[in-house]
Amino acid sequence: MPYKFSFDMSRVSKSIFRGFARAAYEKNMHRKVGRNMRDLAEKLKICELTGLDISDASMLVEDLVDLYVRNLIEKEKFLKTKRRALFLSHCSRKYMDHRCQARFDPKVPSYYCAQCSPDCLINRATALGKERGCDVYVLPGGTCIPQILEKTPYEGIVGVACSQELKEGGEYLKSKNLPGQAVFLVKNGCANTRFNIKSLEKILRK
Ligand code: SF4
Ligand code: SF4
Numbered sequence: 001m002p003y004k005f006s007f008d009m010s011r012v013s014k015s016i017f018r019g020f021a022r023a024a025y026e027k028n029m030h031r032k033v034g035r036n037m038r039d040l041a042e043k044l045k046i047c048e049l050t051g052l053d054i055s056d057a058s059m060l061v062e063d064l065v066d067l068y069v070r071n072l073i074e075k076e077k078f079l080k081t082k083r084r085a086l087f088l089s090h091c092s093r094k095y096m097d098h099r100c101q102a103r104f105d106p107k108v109p110s111y112y113c114a115q116c117s118p119d120c121l122i123n124r125a126t127a128l129g130k131e132r133g134c135d136v137y138v139l140p141g142g143t144c145i146p147q148i149l150e151k152t153p154y155e156g157i158v159g160v161a162c163s164q165e166l167k168e169g170g171e172y173l174k175s176k177n178l179p180g181q182a183v184f185l186v187k188n189g190c191a192n193t194r195f196n197i198k199s200l201e202k203i204l205r206k
Contacts, residue, residue, distance in 0.1 A: 021068030081156030086129035094120035
C-alpha cells in the first residue's frame with residue numbers, strides 16, 4: 001500500500017539516517033526510539049526539504065530507520081546466499097506509458113526491460129543486478145512476490161520499492177525465513193519515482 005502522502009527525500013542527508021540506525025542497532029534500542037523520530041525528522045529538516053507535515057515526516061523517518069536496522073540485522077545471513085533475486089518497482093521506469101518498451105509476462109508476473117533509454121533507472125538497475133548474478137524482476141506490485149518465489153527457490157532477495165511496500169515485503173520474507181536487503185525510494189508517488197543506484201550497487205557488491 002502506498003503512503004497517503006508524497007515525498008521527495010533526494011535532498012535529505014542519508015548519512016545521518018545511517019548513523020542513527022547503526023547507533024540504534026548497536027544499542028539494540030531501535031524499538032525504543034519511536035518517540036525520538038520526531039526529533040530526528042526535525043534535525044534532518046524533513047519538513048522544510050519535503051513539504052511534509054511533522055507527523056508524516058516522523059512516520060517516514062521511523063519506517064526508514066526500521067529498514068536500515070533490518071538490513072543490518074539480515075546482512076550476515078544475506079551474505080551467505082548464492083541464488084538471489086532482485087525485485088525492482090515498476091514505478092521507477094523512465095516512462096510509464098507506451099514509450100516504455102518493456103515486455104510484460106503475466107505468467108511470472110514481471111516486466112522485462114528492453115533497454116530503450118540508457119538513463120532509465122530500471123535499465124541501469126537491471127544491468128547492475130544481472131552483472132552481479134541476480135535474476136531481475138520489475139514488479140507491478142508486491143503481490144507478485146509470492147508467485148515468483150513459489151516457482152524459484154531463491155536464497156536471498158534484494159528489494160527496491162517505497163518503504164511501505166518494503167515493510168510488507170519484508171514481513172513476507174520473514175515468514176519464509178528468507179534474508180533480504182532493501183533499497184527504499186527517495187521519491188515516491190507511484191510514477192517517476194527514484195532510488196539511489198549507489199545504495200543498490202553497495203548492497204549487490206556484498
Ligand atoms: S529502459 Fe527499460 S524500463 Fe526504462 S523505459 Fe525503457 S524499456 Fe522501460
Ligand atoms: S511508490 Fe512504487 S513501490 Fe510504492 S506503492 Fe507506489 S508503485 Fe508500489
